[in-house]
Amino acid sequence: MPTTKTLQLSKYVRMVLENELKLTCKEFDEEDIKALLKKSNRECTPRETIQGYPSYPLYREIGNMLQQWMEKRYCPALDLPKYDLLDEKSYAESREANFKSITPLLDGLQTLWEDWNDEEIAYRVKEIMIHDVYILEVRQEEGYGARWTADGSSFRGFLEPQMVDGHSVGWKH
Structure with a gap:
């Protein structure tokens, strides 16, 4: 019986961040990268929703949220509570437009990842991660x-x- 491989995005988020530390011209702040890669002494289970405190290492949480987004074709951040007293309409509109532009990238990743090597997958994941910088x-x-x-x-x-x-x-x- 053939085994079914699944794409584990947290592996590629970690790979992107570790590779980023080696570059002289970084897309991310070095302190931020180190914080995202920092491990915890205790075992944490990744969250199933965006609600609540993230578990460590944070790169795994990012990969987990991207994984859910890719599989469900729905961004978990859209489930964050709305604050009616704050004027966040323009921010919400730009965030939604950004999400709509990322979803096709995740669709392509889900469709083609078996044809790509690790470096190509990491490149696609980085493209998604730096999308709004x-x-x-x-x-x-x-x-x-x-x-x-x-x-x-x-x-x-x-x-x-x-x-x-x-x-x-x-x-x-």
Whole structure:
């Protein structure tokens, strides 16, 4: 009897974060990455809903929520309570639009993951994870440049000219 493999997104969330620590030009803040990877001394069961406190390690919770979203085609964050006294209408609308743009990426991941290797799956997971981090990237004619968050509050790093197959070598020249 053939065994049925299932995609475990928490494995790839961890892989994305561990790979991110090795890069010189990071998409995520290094302290945030370390906090997401930090393990707990006690055994925790991943949550079945978005309600309540997350269990550790946090990367597993992110993977678990993405897994539920992929399998149910419904974002667990939509189950968070609404606060009528707060004016969150514009935020809720932009969040919903963002969720609608992520769901097709998860559909593609669920459909094609068996045809991809671990690096390709991790690349797709990273694409989903950084979906709402807007970055301003400025380059000069030769390709060198710098990167900030779109609001200018955080410098993200210097850039070197783009290279063929750069993602496969961690963008190291």
